[in-house]
Amino acid sequence: MFLEAPELRPFPAIRHAFFTREGGVSEGIFASLNGGLGSGDAPERVGENRARMCAHLGVPEGRLVSLYQVHSAEVVTVEAPYALAERPKADAMVTRVPGLALGIATADCGPILFADPDNRVVGAAHAGWKGALGGVVAATVSAMEALGAERGRIVAVLGPTIAQGSYEVGPDFIERFGREAPAGARFLAPGTRPGHAQFDLPGFILERLGEAGIARAASLGLCTYADPDRFYSFRRTTHRGEPDYGRLISAICLTP
Template sequence: MPQSPKLESRKLAAIDGVRHGFFTRQGGVSDGIYASLNGGVGSSDAAEKVAENRARMAKALDVAPERFLTAYQIHSPDVVVVGEPWTHETRPRADAIVTATPGIAIGVSTADCGPVLFADREKRVIGAAHAGWRGAFAGVLEATIAAMEKLGAARERLTVALGPMIRQASYEVGPEFVTRFVAAEPEYTRFFKHAGADGHAMFDLAGFIAWRLQQAGVGDIDDLGLDTFADPDRFYSYRRTTKRSEPDYGRHINAIALDR
Protein backbone atom coordinates (compact mmCIF):
# COMPACT_ATOMS: atom_id res chain seq x y z
CA MET A 1 0.00 0.00 0.00
CA PRO A 2 1.56 3.35 -0.98
CA GLN A 3 1.97 5.98 1.71
CA SER A 4 -0.61 8.75 1.44
CA PRO A 5 0.70 12.13 0.27
CA LYS A 6 0.79 14.57 3.16
CA LEU A 7 2.12 18.02 3.80
CA GLU A 8 4.16 18.84 6.87
CA SER A 9 5.06 21.86 8.92
CA ARG A 10 8.81 22.34 9.07
CA LYS A 11 8.57 23.41 12.69
CA LEU A 12 6.39 20.53 13.85
CA ALA A 13 8.54 18.05 11.96
CA ALA A 14 11.55 19.21 13.97
CA ILE A 15 9.99 18.12 17.28
CA ASP A 16 11.19 14.68 18.40
CA GLY A 17 8.50 12.10 19.07
CA VAL A 18 5.74 13.87 17.12
CA ARG A 19 4.29 12.77 13.79
CA HIS A 20 1.81 14.85 11.83
CA GLY A 21 0.34 15.42 8.41
CA PHE A 22 -1.95 17.77 6.54
CA PHE A 23 -3.30 15.25 4.04
CA THR A 24 -4.08 16.37 0.51
CA ARG A 25 -6.79 14.88 -1.70
CA GLN A 26 -4.24 12.66 -3.45
CA GLY A 27 -3.36 9.04 -2.80
CA GLY A 28 -6.73 7.45 -2.01
CA VAL A 29 -9.31 5.15 -3.56
CA SER A 30 -12.36 7.41 -3.91
CA ASP A 31 -13.46 8.61 -7.32
CA GLY A 32 -15.62 11.24 -8.98
CA ILE A 33 -16.05 14.40 -6.94
CA TYR A 34 -14.39 12.63 -4.00
CA ALA A 35 -11.20 11.73 -5.83
CA SER A 36 -9.24 10.47 -4.16
CA LEU A 37 -8.22 10.62 -0.47
CA ASN A 38 -11.57 11.61 1.00
CA GLY A 39 -11.55 11.15 4.78
CA GLY A 40 -15.00 12.57 5.43
CA VAL A 41 -17.24 10.13 7.27
CA GLY A 42 -19.98 12.75 6.92
CA SER A 43 -19.77 12.80 3.13
CA SER A 44 -21.94 10.70 0.82
CA ASP A 45 -18.92 8.79 -0.46
CA ALA A 46 -18.94 4.99 -0.16
CA ALA A 47 -18.19 4.11 3.48
CA GLU A 48 -15.72 1.39 2.55
CA LYS A 49 -13.71 3.83 0.43
CA VAL A 50 -13.59 6.41 3.21
CA ALA A 51 -12.46 3.68 5.62
CA GLU A 52 -9.66 2.64 3.28
CA ASN A 53 -8.58 6.25 2.82
CA ARG A 54 -8.47 6.80 6.56
CA ALA A 55 -6.52 3.54 7.00
CA ARG A 56 -3.92 4.87 4.57
CA MET A 57 -3.65 8.08 6.56
CA ALA A 58 -3.34 6.14 9.80
CA LYS A 59 -0.54 4.08 8.27
CA ALA A 60 1.26 7.26 7.25
CA LEU A 61 1.26 8.33 10.93
CA ASP A 62 2.15 4.82 12.13
CA VAL A 63 -1.04 4.20 14.10
CA ALA A 64 -3.75 1.56 13.78
CA PRO A 65 -6.90 2.67 11.92
CA GLU A 66 -8.98 2.41 15.10
CA ARG A 67 -6.57 4.85 16.78
CA PHE A 68 -6.94 7.48 14.06
CA LEU A 69 -9.56 9.71 15.66
CA THR A 70 -11.73 12.63 14.60
CA ALA A 71 -14.75 14.12 16.38
CA TYR A 72 -18.23 15.06 15.17
CA GLN A 73 -17.52 18.69 14.32
CA ILE A 74 -20.12 21.37 15.02
CA HIS A 75 -18.25 24.70 14.49
CA SER A 76 -17.96 25.23 18.25
CA PRO A 77 -15.25 26.16 20.78
CA ASP A 78 -15.65 22.73 22.42
CA VAL A 79 -12.56 20.62 23.16
CA VAL A 80 -12.27 16.98 24.26
CA VAL A 81 -9.36 15.19 25.91
CA VAL A 82 -8.76 11.66 24.63
CA GLY A 83 -6.97 8.84 26.44
CA GLU A 84 -8.59 5.83 24.76
CA PRO A 85 -9.96 5.44 21.23
CA TRP A 86 -13.65 5.98 20.58
CA THR A 87 -15.76 4.46 17.83
CA HIS A 88 -17.55 6.19 14.99
CA GLU A 89 -20.80 5.79 16.92
CA THR A 90 -19.43 7.18 20.19
CA ARG A 91 -17.29 10.01 18.84
CA PRO A 92 -17.88 13.24 20.76
CA ARG A 93 -19.28 16.48 19.39
CA ALA A 94 -16.38 18.91 19.47
CA ASP A 95 -14.05 20.92 17.27
CA ALA A 96 -10.74 20.28 18.97
CA ILE A 97 -9.00 17.27 20.49
CA VAL A 98 -6.00 17.14 22.82
CA THR A 99 -4.05 14.21 24.19
CA ALA A 100 -0.92 13.14 26.05
CA THR A 101 -1.41 9.49 25.08
CA PRO A 102 1.16 7.97 22.70
CA GLY A 103 -0.01 5.98 19.70
CA ILE A 104 -3.24 7.89 19.10
CA ALA A 105 -3.59 10.21 16.12
CA ILE A 106 -5.96 13.10 16.74
CA GLY A 107 -7.30 14.92 13.73
CA VAL A 108 -9.75 17.42 12.33
CA SER A 109 -11.71 17.35 9.09
CA THR A 110 -11.60 20.39 6.80
CA ALA A 111 -12.56 21.59 3.32
CA ASP A 112 -11.76 25.34 3.57
CA CYS A 113 -11.80 25.83 7.36
CA GLY A 114 -8.49 26.20 9.14
CA PRO A 115 -6.74 23.05 10.42
CA VAL A 116 -4.50 23.94 13.37
CA LEU A 117 -2.08 21.43 14.93
CA PHE A 118 -0.39 22.05 18.31
CA ALA A 119 2.58 20.47 20.11
CA ASP A 120 4.43 21.35 23.29
CA ARG A 121 8.13 21.35 22.41
CA GLU A 122 9.15 19.80 25.75
CA LYS A 123 6.15 17.98 27.21
CA ARG A 124 4.39 15.20 25.32
CA VAL A 125 1.10 17.01 24.76
CA ILE A 126 -0.53 17.64 21.39
CA GLY A 127 -3.73 19.17 20.02
CA ALA A 128 -5.74 19.54 16.83
CA ALA A 129 -8.37 22.23 16.21
CA HIS A 130 -10.94 22.82 13.48
CA ALA A 131 -10.95 26.61 13.14
CA GLY A 132 -13.46 27.92 10.69
CA TRP A 133 -14.54 31.49 11.24
CA ARG A 134 -17.25 30.45 13.70
CA GLY A 135 -14.95 28.34 15.84
CA ALA A 136 -12.08 30.82 15.78
CA PHE A 137 -14.46 33.68 16.58
CA ALA A 138 -15.98 31.68 19.47
CA GLY A 139 -12.61 30.77 21.01
CA VAL A 140 -11.73 27.22 19.91
CA LEU A 141 -8.03 28.09 19.70
CA GLU A 142 -7.85 29.48 23.21
CA ALA A 143 -9.89 26.56 24.54
CA THR A 144 -7.47 24.10 22.94
CA ILE A 145 -4.50 25.80 24.58
CA ALA A 146 -6.25 25.77 27.98
CA ALA A 147 -7.03 22.05 27.65
CA MET A 148 -3.42 21.30 26.76
CA GLU A 149 -2.20 23.26 29.77
CA LYS A 150 -4.30 21.03 32.02
CA LEU A 151 -2.25 18.11 30.67
CA GLY A 152 1.04 19.85 31.49
CA ALA A 153 1.72 21.93 28.41
CA ALA A 154 2.73 25.60 28.54
CA ARG A 155 1.57 28.08 25.93
CA GLU A 156 4.99 29.68 25.66
CA ARG A 157 6.41 26.27 24.64
CA LEU A 158 3.81 25.53 21.97
CA THR A 159 4.60 25.14 18.31
CA VAL A 160 1.46 25.62 16.22
CA ALA A 161 1.02 24.93 12.50
CA LEU A 162 -1.71 26.30 10.23
CA GLY A 163 -2.49 24.02 7.32
CA PRO A 164 -4.22 24.49 3.97
CA MET A 165 -7.38 26.60 4.22
CA ILE A 166 -9.27 29.15 2.18
CA ARG A 167 -7.18 32.29 1.88
CA GLN A 168 -8.06 35.95 1.70
CA ALA A 169 -7.84 36.18 -2.10
CA SER A 170 -10.59 33.53 -2.34
CA TYR A 171 -12.78 34.35 0.66
CA GLU A 172 -15.38 37.00 -0.17
CA VAL A 173 -17.89 37.83 2.56
CA GLY A 174 -20.90 40.10 2.85
CA PRO A 175 -21.27 43.30 4.87
CA GLU A 176 -23.14 41.55 7.68
CA PHE A 177 -20.11 39.29 8.20
CA VAL A 178 -17.80 42.30 8.51
CA THR A 179 -20.23 44.07 10.86
CA ARG A 180 -20.37 41.04 13.16
CA PHE A 181 -16.60 40.94 13.55
CA VAL A 182 -15.98 44.66 13.91
CA ALA A 183 -18.80 45.02 16.42
CA ALA A 184 -17.07 42.44 18.60
CA GLU A 185 -13.63 44.04 18.24
CA PRO A 186 -12.87 47.14 16.14
CA GLU A 187 -9.31 45.91 15.63
CA TYR A 188 -10.70 43.07 13.50
CA THR A 189 -10.95 45.49 10.59
CA ARG A 190 -7.35 44.53 9.81
CA PHE A 191 -8.57 41.14 8.53
CA PHE A 192 -10.76 42.56 5.76
CA LYS A 193 -9.96 44.08 2.40
CA HIS A 194 -12.62 46.13 0.63
CA ALA A 195 -14.06 44.22 -2.34
CA GLY A 196 -16.73 46.52 -3.78
CA ALA A 197 -19.23 49.30 -3.26
CA ASP A 198 -21.81 46.85 -1.92
CA GLY A 199 -19.87 46.39 1.31
CA HIS A 200 -18.39 43.02 0.43
CA ALA A 201 -14.87 42.28 1.63
CA MET A 202 -12.18 39.61 1.45
CA PHE A 203 -11.61 37.91 4.81
CA ASP A 204 -8.19 36.78 6.04
CA LEU A 205 -9.06 33.64 8.01
CA ALA A 206 -5.44 32.55 8.41
CA GLY A 207 -4.43 36.00 9.63
CA PHE A 208 -7.29 36.00 12.11
CA ILE A 209 -6.27 32.56 13.44
CA ALA A 210 -2.61 33.59 13.76
CA TRP A 211 -3.58 36.82 15.54
CA ARG A 212 -5.76 34.96 18.05
CA LEU A 213 -2.90 32.57 18.74
CA GLN A 214 -0.46 35.43 19.25
CA GLN A 215 -2.87 37.18 21.60
CA ALA A 216 -3.12 33.92 23.56
CA GLY A 217 0.65 33.88 24.09
CA VAL A 218 1.81 31.55 21.31
CA GLY A 219 4.94 32.78 19.59
CA ASP A 220 6.06 29.85 17.44
CA ILE A 221 3.57 29.71 14.55
CA ASP A 222 4.14 28.07 11.17
CA ASP A 223 1.66 28.83 8.38
CA LEU A 224 1.90 26.64 5.27
CA GLY A 225 0.23 29.43 3.30
CA LEU A 226 -1.80 27.17 1.00
CA ASP A 227 -5.24 28.02 -0.43
CA THR A 228 -7.75 25.14 -0.65
CA PHE A 229 -10.10 27.05 -2.95
CA ALA A 230 -7.42 27.97 -5.49
CA ASP A 231 -5.81 24.52 -5.87
CA PRO A 232 -8.40 21.92 -6.98
CA ASP A 233 -5.76 19.35 -7.90
CA ARG A 234 -4.57 19.05 -4.31
CA PHE A 235 -7.43 20.23 -2.14
CA TYR A 236 -11.14 19.89 -1.55
CA SER A 237 -13.09 23.12 -1.07
CA TYR A 238 -16.62 23.60 0.18
CA ARG A 239 -16.83 27.05 -1.38
CA ARG A 240 -15.54 25.84 -4.76
CA THR A 241 -18.04 23.00 -4.70
CA THR A 242 -20.84 25.46 -3.93
CA LYS A 243 -19.83 27.72 -6.82
CA ARG A 244 -19.80 24.73 -9.16
CA SER A 245 -23.19 23.49 -7.87
CA GLU A 246 -21.72 20.07 -7.16
CA PRO A 247 -23.77 17.78 -4.89
CA ASP A 248 -21.06 17.12 -2.27
CA TYR A 249 -17.36 17.44 -1.56
CA GLY A 250 -14.51 15.50 0.00
CA ARG A 251 -12.90 16.28 3.34
CA HIS A 252 -9.26 16.48 4.32
CA ILE A 253 -7.95 15.01 7.53
CA ASN A 254 -5.22 16.91 9.36
CA ALA A 255 -3.72 14.89 12.19
CA ILE A 256 -0.97 14.68 14.77
CA ALA A 257 0.28 11.82 16.97
CA LEU A 258 2.85 11.06 19.67
CA ASP A 259 5.26 8.21 19.06
CA ARG A 260 4.97 5.29 21.42
Protein backbone atom coordinates in the same frame (compact mmCIF):
# COMPACT_ATOMS: atom_id res chain seq x y z
CA MET B 1 -0.35 12.67 -0.42
CA PHE B 2 0.69 14.74 2.60
CA LEU B 3 2.44 17.91 3.68
CA GLU B 4 4.61 18.46 6.73
CA ALA B 5 5.41 21.64 8.61
CA PRO B 6 9.08 22.55 9.03
CA GLU B 7 8.22 23.80 12.52
CA LEU B 8 7.00 20.34 13.64
CA ARG B 9 9.24 18.04 11.62
CA PRO B 10 12.36 18.21 13.87
CA PHE B 11 10.70 16.68 16.95
CA PRO B 12 11.11 12.88 17.21
CA ALA B 13 8.29 12.72 19.77
CA ILE B 14 5.79 14.05 17.22
CA ARG B 15 4.33 12.68 14.00
CA HIS B 16 2.03 14.81 11.92
CA ALA B 17 0.64 15.30 8.43
CA PHE B 18 -1.56 17.71 6.56
CA PHE B 19 -3.04 15.20 4.12
CA THR B 20 -3.98 16.43 0.65
CA ARG B 21 -6.66 14.91 -1.57
CA GLU B 22 -4.06 12.79 -3.37
CA GLY B 23 -3.24 9.13 -2.79
CA GLY B 24 -6.61 7.59 -1.94
CA VAL B 25 -9.28 5.34 -3.44
CA SER B 26 -12.35 7.61 -3.59
CA GLU B 27 -13.78 8.54 -6.98
CA GLY B 28 -15.62 11.35 -8.72
CA ILE B 29 -16.09 14.54 -6.71
CA PHE B 30 -14.48 12.80 -3.71
CA ALA B 31 -11.29 11.82 -5.53
CA SER B 32 -9.21 10.63 -3.98
CA LEU B 33 -8.04 10.73 -0.32
CA ASN B 34 -11.35 11.78 1.21
CA GLY B 35 -11.27 11.33 4.99
CA GLY B 36 -14.66 12.85 5.70
CA LEU B 37 -16.83 10.62 7.89
CA GLY B 38 -19.78 12.93 7.26
CA SER B 39 -19.47 13.05 3.49
CA GLY B 40 -21.67 11.11 1.06
CA ASP B 41 -18.72 9.04 -0.12
CA ALA B 42 -18.83 5.23 0.15
CA PRO B 43 -17.93 4.36 3.78
CA GLU B 44 -15.58 1.57 2.70
CA ARG B 45 -13.58 4.01 0.59
CA VAL B 46 -13.37 6.54 3.40
CA GLY B 47 -12.28 3.71 5.68
CA GLU B 48 -9.50 2.67 3.30
CA ASN B 49 -8.36 6.28 2.96
CA ARG B 50 -8.19 6.69 6.72
CA ALA B 51 -6.32 3.38 7.02
CA ARG B 52 -3.70 4.79 4.65
CA MET B 53 -3.43 7.87 6.85
CA CYS B 54 -2.94 5.67 9.91
CA ALA B 55 -0.21 3.75 8.11
CA HIS B 56 1.62 6.96 7.27
CA LEU B 57 1.37 8.19 10.86
CA GLY B 58 2.52 4.83 12.20
CA VAL B 59 -0.61 4.14 14.27
CA PRO B 60 -2.90 1.09 14.09
CA GLU B 61 -6.14 1.33 12.11
CA GLY B 62 -8.85 2.82 14.26
CA ARG B 63 -6.43 5.02 16.19
CA LEU B 64 -7.16 8.09 14.06
CA VAL B 65 -9.75 9.99 16.11
CA SER B 66 -12.12 12.58 14.64
CA LEU B 67 -14.91 14.80 15.94
CA TYR B 68 -18.46 15.72 14.99
CA GLN B 69 -17.42 19.29 14.18
CA VAL B 70 -19.93 22.06 14.86
CA HIS B 71 -17.96 25.35 14.44
CA SER B 72 -17.63 25.85 18.19
CA ALA B 73 -14.92 26.55 20.74
CA GLU B 74 -15.49 23.20 22.47
CA VAL B 75 -12.40 21.09 23.22
CA VAL B 76 -12.28 17.46 24.34
CA THR B 77 -9.48 15.53 26.01
CA VAL B 78 -9.02 12.19 24.24
CA GLU B 79 -7.70 9.13 26.04
CA ALA B 80 -8.89 6.36 23.70
CA PRO B 81 -10.63 5.96 20.33
CA TYR B 82 -14.42 6.05 20.26
CA ALA B 83 -17.05 4.69 17.91
CA LEU B 84 -18.25 6.70 14.94
CA ALA B 85 -21.67 7.22 16.51
CA GLU B 86 -20.05 8.46 19.73
CA ARG B 87 -17.94 11.23 18.24
CA PRO B 88 -18.12 14.27 20.56
CA LYS B 89 -19.63 17.47 19.19
CA ALA B 90 -16.57 19.71 19.44
CA ASP B 91 -13.94 21.37 17.29
CA ALA B 92 -10.68 20.64 19.03
CA MET B 93 -8.94 17.74 20.77
CA VAL B 94 -5.94 17.33 23.03
CA THR B 95 -4.11 14.26 24.32
CA ARG B 96 -0.97 13.01 25.99
CA VAL B 97 -1.62 9.38 24.98
CA PRO B 98 1.08 8.02 22.61
CA GLY B 99 -0.05 6.38 19.39
CA LEU B 100 -3.39 8.16 19.29
CA ALA B 101 -3.75 10.42 16.24
CA LEU B 102 -5.97 13.49 16.45
CA GLY B 103 -7.52 14.18 13.04
CA ILE B 104 -9.30 17.40 12.07
CA ALA B 105 -11.46 17.51 8.92
CA THR B 106 -11.56 20.67 6.80
CA ALA B 107 -12.46 21.95 3.36
CA ASP B 108 -11.62 25.69 3.62
CA CYS B 109 -11.61 26.24 7.40
CA GLY B 110 -8.28 26.33 9.19
CA PRO B 111 -6.75 23.10 10.54
CA ILE B 112 -4.32 23.83 13.38
CA LEU B 113 -1.90 21.28 14.79
CA PHE B 114 -0.39 22.00 18.22
CA ALA B 115 2.53 20.33 20.00
CA ASP B 116 4.49 20.76 23.20
CA PRO B 117 7.18 18.15 22.46
CA ASP B 118 8.99 18.68 25.76
CA ASN B 119 5.95 17.90 27.89
CA ARG B 120 4.52 15.45 25.32
CA VAL B 121 1.11 17.00 24.76
CA VAL B 122 -0.51 17.52 21.36
CA GLY B 123 -3.69 19.13 20.09
CA ALA B 124 -5.65 19.70 16.90
CA ALA B 125 -8.30 22.32 16.17
CA HIS B 126 -10.81 23.13 13.44
CA ALA B 127 -10.92 26.92 13.13
CA GLY B 128 -13.50 28.37 10.80
CA TRP B 129 -14.43 31.99 11.28
CA LYS B 130 -16.99 31.11 13.96
CA GLY B 131 -14.57 28.99 15.95
CA ALA B 132 -11.71 31.45 15.61
CA LEU B 133 -13.99 34.29 16.67
CA GLY B 134 -15.46 32.24 19.49
CA GLY B 135 -12.16 31.28 21.07
CA VAL B 136 -11.26 27.76 19.89
CA VAL B 137 -7.54 28.62 19.80
CA ALA B 138 -7.38 29.85 23.40
CA ALA B 139 -9.54 26.94 24.56
CA THR B 140 -7.22 24.42 22.92
CA VAL B 141 -4.14 25.94 24.55
CA SER B 142 -5.86 25.93 27.95
CA ALA B 143 -6.83 22.28 27.53
CA MET B 144 -3.23 21.40 26.66
CA GLU B 145 -2.05 23.22 29.78
CA ALA B 146 -4.44 21.11 31.85
CA LEU B 147 -2.50 18.06 30.59
CA GLY B 148 0.85 19.53 31.58
CA ALA B 149 1.81 21.60 28.53
CA GLU B 150 3.40 25.03 28.87
CA ARG B 151 2.17 27.62 26.42
CA GLY B 152 5.66 29.05 26.14
CA ARG B 153 6.75 25.69 24.67
CA ILE B 154 3.82 25.07 22.32
CA VAL B 155 4.37 25.16 18.56
CA ALA B 156 1.28 25.53 16.35
CA VAL B 157 0.95 25.34 12.58
CA LEU B 158 -2.01 26.34 10.41
CA GLY B 159 -2.53 24.06 7.43
CA PRO B 160 -4.22 24.70 4.05
CA THR B 161 -6.99 27.27 4.51
CA ILE B 162 -9.05 29.42 2.17
CA ALA B 163 -7.11 32.63 1.46
CA GLN B 164 -8.39 36.18 1.58
CA GLY B 165 -8.60 36.59 -2.18
CA SER B 166 -11.00 33.65 -2.41
CA TYR B 167 -13.15 34.41 0.63
CA GLU B 168 -15.77 37.10 0.10
CA VAL B 169 -18.19 37.73 2.98
CA GLY B 170 -21.44 39.66 3.20
CA PRO B 171 -22.95 42.41 5.37
CA ASP B 172 -24.11 40.12 8.17
CA PHE B 173 -20.62 38.71 8.61
CA ILE B 174 -19.06 42.17 8.51
CA GLU B 175 -21.47 43.48 11.14
CA ARG B 176 -20.92 40.56 13.53
CA PHE B 177 -17.16 40.54 13.06
CA GLY B 178 -16.97 44.27 13.70
CA ARG B 179 -19.06 43.86 16.87
CA GLU B 180 -17.16 40.88 18.31
CA ALA B 181 -13.66 41.72 17.06
CA PRO B 182 -13.64 45.52 16.81
CA ALA B 183 -9.85 45.64 16.38
CA GLY B 184 -9.96 43.25 13.44
CA ALA B 185 -10.85 45.62 10.62
CA ARG B 186 -7.45 45.02 9.03
CA PHE B 187 -8.56 41.47 8.19
CA LEU B 188 -11.29 42.83 5.91
CA ALA B 189 -10.44 44.20 2.46
CA PRO B 190 -12.87 45.65 -0.12
CA GLY B 191 -14.95 42.95 -1.78
CA THR B 192 -15.98 42.56 -5.39
CA ARG B 193 -19.56 43.66 -4.61
CA PRO B 194 -20.98 46.61 -2.66
CA GLY B 195 -21.35 45.87 1.02
CA HIS B 196 -19.05 42.84 0.83
CA ALA B 197 -15.46 42.25 1.94
CA GLN B 198 -12.61 39.80 1.48
CA PHE B 199 -11.86 38.14 4.82
CA ASP B 200 -8.34 37.09 5.80
CA LEU B 201 -9.13 33.97 7.82
CA PRO B 202 -5.50 32.73 7.98
CA GLY B 203 -4.34 36.12 9.22
CA PHE B 204 -7.04 36.23 11.88
CA ILE B 205 -6.18 32.72 13.09
CA LEU B 206 -2.49 33.60 13.30
CA GLU B 207 -3.37 36.63 15.39
CA ARG B 208 -5.39 34.44 17.74
CA LEU B 209 -2.42 32.09 18.05
CA GLY B 210 -0.18 35.03 18.88
CA GLU B 211 -2.64 36.27 21.51
CA ALA B 212 -2.52 32.82 23.13
CA GLY B 213 1.14 33.39 23.99
CA ILE B 214 2.48 30.18 22.49
CA ALA B 215 6.14 29.76 21.62
CA ARG B 216 5.75 29.77 17.86
CA ALA B 217 2.92 30.03 15.35
CA ALA B 218 3.28 29.46 11.63
CA SER B 219 1.21 28.82 8.53
CA LEU B 220 1.81 26.66 5.46
CA GLY B 221 0.43 29.57 3.43
CA LEU B 222 -1.64 27.38 1.11
CA CYS B 223 -5.14 28.17 -0.20
CA THR B 224 -7.68 25.35 -0.47
CA TYR B 225 -9.91 27.15 -2.97
CA ALA B 226 -7.15 27.99 -5.44
CA ASP B 227 -5.64 24.50 -5.71
CA PRO B 228 -8.29 21.96 -6.79
CA ASP B 229 -5.71 19.29 -7.61
CA ARG B 230 -4.50 19.05 -4.02
CA PHE B 231 -7.30 20.36 -1.82
CA TYR B 232 -11.05 20.03 -1.29
CA SER B 233 -12.96 23.30 -0.93
CA PHE B 234 -16.53 23.80 0.24
CA ARG B 235 -16.71 27.22 -1.38
CA ARG B 236 -15.34 26.01 -4.70
CA THR B 237 -17.83 23.13 -4.64
CA THR B 238 -20.64 25.62 -3.99
CA HIS B 239 -19.56 27.86 -6.85
CA ARG B 240 -19.42 24.86 -9.18
CA GLY B 241 -22.84 23.63 -8.11
CA GLU B 242 -21.52 20.22 -7.05
CA PRO B 243 -23.67 18.16 -4.63
CA ASP B 244 -20.96 17.29 -2.08
CA TYR B 245 -17.25 17.52 -1.37
CA GLY B 246 -14.44 15.61 0.29
CA ARG B 247 -12.69 16.52 3.52
CA LEU B 248 -9.00 16.99 4.13
CA ILE B 249 -7.55 15.44 7.26
CA SER B 250 -4.82 17.11 9.31
CA ALA B 251 -3.48 14.88 12.08
CA ILE B 252 -0.92 14.78 14.85
CA CYS B 253 0.18 12.15 17.37
CA LEU B 254 2.82 11.35 19.94
CA THR B 255 5.25 8.54 19.24
CA PRO B 256 5.23 5.60 21.69
